[in-house]
Amino acid sequence: MSNSRERILAAAKANKPVEISLPTVPVYGGDATVERFTTVLTSIGGQVVWLDGLGQLPEVLQQLFPDAKITASLLFQGTLPVDARTPTDILAEVDLAVLPGEIGVAENGAIWLPETNMLHRALPTITQHLALVLDHRRILATMHQAYAQLPSTGAYGKFVAGPSKTADIEQSLVIGAHGARSLVVLLY
């Protein structure tokens, strides 16, 4: 196998073209308003709800998800304490996960969610419903700005843009493929 490594590297070196320079990528900006973020996120199946401060969170969640029995959260006392060692079959029972997002992107409705905000790496996709809480001042215009602001992508992290979905059957859009069936972004 190390033999293949040497062979591949040697072939890449022998066959590559003369060096072409790496361009500087401008940090394109644009509309970074809450309105733009809301319009785009709504168009991809997400929902945006305003909070008058974080204290309102439990009450608003109660209104939005009256049937959620098992909840896990980094922001308030959920019914299930989750950490990196929580067994898979217990995670699978979670109805609602409420996690803090770090950065919102207005052009595509995406929110950066680092591992440190997830409780368990699988929680944001295995939960039936996902609520991400975001400071509206952390909304940026573009992906360039988002990547420029990330200190690093950590051990694991992802942009989440809307609920899990598929159009694999006849191009009919179905919300709720394998991941969360719904995504609510709670802005404060």
Next chain:
Amino acid sequence: MNHAIRADKFLLDADRTTWHDETLWFVREKRDRAVYAVPEFQELRELASQIKDHTLSRLDNYLMEFEAAAQANGVHVHWAADATEHNAIILDIIRQQGATRIVKSKSMLTEECHLNPYLIKHGIEVVDTDLGERIIQFRGEAPSHIVLPAIHLKKEDVGDTFHRHLGTEKGESDPQRLTEAARQHLRAKFLAGQVAISGVNFAVAETGAVVVCTNEGNADLGVNLAQVHIACMGIEKLIPRLTDLGVFTRLLARSATGQPVTTYTSHFTKPAEGREMHIVIVDNGRTQQLGRPDFRASLKCIRCGACMNTCPVYRRSGGHSYDFTVPGPIGAILSPNIDMKKHASLPFASTLCGSCTDVCPVKIDIHTQLYKWRQVLGEASEIPASKKWSMKFMGRLLASPRIFGMSGQFARKALRLLPHGLTHSSAFNAWAVARELPEPPKQSFRDWYQQQPQSIEQPQHPKVPV
């Protein structure tokens, strides 16, 4: 069997062909709306093209940088020269775990390497977890599109398949209910998965991370529940810097499906505490393609599928007619590198209209490469004798004004005198299989022009000082 013969099979069902054509064109239109909404989109295409060109020009350096960064992250890095080695490495990792249940998210590379049949042969259960891929896995078919693997099927087909394999009600064809059935079925598979295999959209040399983009969330679910993650990537997936993702994530989903971004853009850098992560870096003909100056740009491809959605030939012949892992225009320039003889007909499955090149987010000159492959295939005598000699004959004819004039005269007469059954016989005239030849004109333009009075004023040439 060549592309045209396989396309004939697809075309037997005219309604389905029309549906396929219109559905993919609809995706192309969605792509246009998403693209026009980004003012700097053309600049992004240019930047993406330059970043990929640069990366290929330093590919060995970036591969080593990526390997070192990934190893520093605690990731096991493996190198595979070809499909056989790729498959053996993966089986070895699985066996070391004593695992038998594998969940897999979308990876065209593992399709290319025929990983599934190999693992199944060795007693491993492999479950494709992307909905489209699961559907075709049940049916024992290959994907017909790289982004929309089951686009050749109608919802009734999926209903039949699910009735047989998942016990959904007979005749159930509602996409919402069928998707829900798959969700329940696959959730059990995710929870039981011991090893998760994923593809890679982008590999960041600077951080050693692999980035995987999905809408369904199947990669995240599989990887984060299993003990071991194996990410399989071709050597061309590299990009130099984290910030380059700003360019590529803005291009990928807009070009693919017209979405502003995929639902999940996941960055896997280090394994979770107590778990394992492996990256298999695969060549399988890519360094050879890198050594072909006319065709190396095909390695810039980010697998968005835009060239398929826009291609008038792909839309009306279906992905299976290409009989290659990657169909459509991009597949037609990748496949001859792998097996020139087997895929000799694919560069001819094009009108050379150039629409593929126009929509390519990394500006690959696809239609130019299709044309160049035709020259290579001609030189290598990999085209049918009938095509070779008719092209040589036409070349002579069109190069000589005198012979061209005579042939025109002959054809105008012959078309009037010969019976329709002969002029439109499929044995002699493949062009007329589904078309009517035009009514031959009484005279040619040249004859008409010569009959015009010579007194017509010639345009005055401006006087150029000598």
